[in-house]
Amino acid sequence: MSKITVNRIKTYLLKNFDGKINLEDVNKKTADDQQRYFYTRALSAYSLTIAAGANLDDAADSITDGFNDNGIDAIYFDRQSKSLWLVQSKFIESGVGAMDNGDIEKFAKGVKKLIDGDFERFNDKIKNKSDDVLEALDDASVKIHIVLAYTGKALSVHNKLSINDLLEDQNDTEEILFFTDFNIDIAYKALETGVGSTPISEDIFISNWGHIEEPFKSYYGLISGTDLGILWEKYGRRLFTENIRSFLGNSNINDGILNVIKEEPDFFIYFNNGITILCNTIKKKPMGGSDKTIGAFTCHGIAVVNGAQTLGSIGSLAASNPEQLSKIKVFVKFISLEESPEGFGQRVTVSTNTQNKVEKKDFVSLDGEQARIKLELKLENIDYHYKRTDEKVSSDVSNFLLEEVGFALASFWPNVDYSTMVKKESGKIWDDVTKPPYTDLFNGNISAQQIIKITRIYRYVSNKMNDMAFKAYSRERSIYRYGNSLVAHIIFQEMSSEIFSDSYQNFEMFFETELPKIAEKYIKKLYLTVERNYSDSMIVYVLRNYTKCRDLKRLLSN
Known part of the structure; x- marks a missing residue:
């Protein structure tokens, strides 16, 4: 089964990154070697589209793999989410096994050198990204994410110890350095929702709902924190592809959202501005009839355009604290673009995100x-x-x-x-x-x-x-x-x-x-x-x- 999985991942990488990954530095290698370089580099880029929410072009441009990369195969700075992503990748044809511990130790040392600004020891690909790295490091709110992307099942004990040593050495009481294990199972599962143009379609349950028919159809009401958590676990940052800002992770604002969820869940509906979602179409299902207590709606082409921090904060608790999410309700507004004029969705996105923010x-x-x-x-x-x-x-x-x-x-x-x-x-x-x-x-x-x-x-x-x-x-x-x-x-x-x-x-x-x-x-x-x-x-x-x-x-x- 691993070989089938590997082949499907290869098909996806070839379809989405062929012609986007720079291979000029290995053009004198054999065709087989060039293919190996392509899949390893494409896997780095793919991991960033899933873990960081990068688009295909930005992910491909992030590749730094090559001689004197010090184990760092990709660098991606997301200014919106205030996240610096550092990737090491290895494409394992068999689909089993793990990365070499020596490679991970090299990666750990490379991360330290990079954060210390020791660019003289890196190749030109990394030096060309020095401005991005220094900008990220100068901002105390930026978090650093280290990613191991590989088509193997799991990290070895020694690999985990090497990563944990790096994390423990650098993190204080507040985590600044985060780790993502992007193994073959995660890579394959992500193919379902991936980074392509496939619209997100879901059945949504809204309680105490209301609607506006003219001039454009819109439904509004309350959604349970549990349902939003499930939505996040399934699609993650893909939900924000139309938003001007993705989920920012740890921040003072998001810490405040989490505190209300944990300490005063009953007040969440009063303290939070809610979420605005655009849809290509919205259809109410027959269930419940005209009863406003609960309604089921089929939504095609979902895109969260306001409330990314609310949804992302809720999503961060979905796996670790799901019972807490069951205690909150969130106000949500769905706007259908079905009969709207061209550019209306963009105007909604801009308008809902440019109101003066009080800091x-x-x-x-x-x-x-x-x-x-x-x-x-x-x-x-x-x-x-x-x-x-x-x-x-x-x-x-x-x-x-x-x-x-x-x-x-x-x-x-x-x-x-x-x-x-x-x-x-x-x-x-x-x-x-x-x-x-x-x-x-x-x-x-x-x-x-x-x-x-x-x-x-x-x-x-x-x-x-x-x-x-x-x-x-x-x-x-x-x-x-x-x-x-x-x-x-x-x-x-x-x-x-x-x-x-x-x-x-x-x-x-x-x-x-x-x-x-x-x-x-x-x-x-x-x-x-x-x-x-x-x-x-x-x-x-x-x-x-x-x-x-x-x-x-x-x-x-x-």
């Missing part, structure tokens, strides 16, 4: 302390921008931005966890303007003069380290890119508190003569300390890890 940071504008700070800074000829507008403002000597002031104050706070938060999960600073960390940073005890001094020092350190990063490579570059908040924190703690008093007269002299020497000292010390104590850890995670940053503070302060 937690926007609630800062309701805090009276922000208005006070703005007024006090204005008296110092500084404009403080703490409300979101369409005005484009750059931070400079006469313009301070809420985010940079918040990051500076977080680094100034005595507890190093706040400066780590800046790099790891900065959104938590504004998570709730009525409690810490926000109220620790913004309160009546902080004066405009203090904010000016703290922000200027934070800016100086950040700019200096950014300049150094631009000239550096590999791990050194990463330390300079991600270490600014920690270095600023150490400098703040080492400085005399007298400097921050409003009556202190010699700040400019300190800023011009002393600060450059102190900054140079601790930047150099940070580099040496990290390399001495965390030489086997990826820099981006060392400097976003609360435990490790506490340890670094202790070492740097000695």
Whole structure:
């Protein structure tokens, strides 16, 4: 049976990726060798269409397989879902067995080198994707997914240990590195729903339903969390092919959705905006007649165009916590495109996704302390921008931005966890303007003069380290890119508190003569300390890890 399965997968890969996979670097190989390269590379691309929801062309363009790939056969950065995907693949003709453990160990080392920005050791295919990788690593909300794609049954014990060692080495209390085992069973099962153009058609049960007949047919009502979970398990990200944004995975918004499901399921219908789904056609089935209590509908050409985060969050619980989903109801709106004019579906998609979104940071504008700070800074000829507008403002000597002031104050706070938060999960600073960390940073005890001094020092350190990063490579570059908040924190703690008093007269002299020497000292010390104590850890995670940053503070302060 394995051979039949392999052949069907090969047929699919050939049909969908023939002519899309670049084989120029192996064009001098034999025909048989070129075929092996094609299937291995096509399998990498196929795994991304299923696991990451990439389209065929983007998946094919992600291939990096070749000499000096360090085990990384594909790199795909999905900006919408904030996910960086790294793939190693092996096409096993027999359909049994597993990947060589040596290959997986090579892959693990390659992942570490890549995340440390050590591109000099990689081929041109990977170097050409360095901008994508660095952009992903610079965003603390981006998750990294490592994928083993192979036409074998399962990983060996040694293979699993190698992957677990990599995950445990890099993940703290919050997972940042995720693993996907894309084996032959998963690859074959995915052929059913795949990435082709086959429309999704399902029978949907809606309770307390209503309908609109004119000008275009639409049905609305409640769907159980269980039914949505089943829909997700069956189709996954394919449901979002028409959406401008796919499921974003772990995020503050989705964490909030999950918390309501788990803690207050009865309130979910009130706290959630629901889901909008387009369909090519919708037909009500005879079951139930005109009774609005429950209705069965046959929907052809399903596409979720709004509510991806709601559906994805529900789907993430489908396997692990299905009983929790049975407790929630979700408002859903189905819109039929059957009699609609051309382009109407696209207009619905755009309109339902471009209404002004209120972020937690926007609630800062309701805090009276922000208005006070703005007024006090204005008296110092500084404009403080703490409300979101369409005005484009750059931070400079006469313009301070809420985010940079918040990051500076977080680094100034005595507890190093706040400066780590800046790099790891900065959104938590504004998570709730009525409690810490926000109220620790913004309160009546902080004066405009203090904010000016703290922000200027934070800016100086950040700019200096950014300049150094631009000239550096590999791990050194990463330390300079991600270490600014920690270095600023150490400098703040080492400085005399007298400097921050409003009556202190010699700040400019300190800023011009002393600060450059102190900054140079601790930047150099940070580099040496990290390399001495965390030489086997990826820099981006060392400097976003609360435990490790506490340890670094202790070492740097000695």
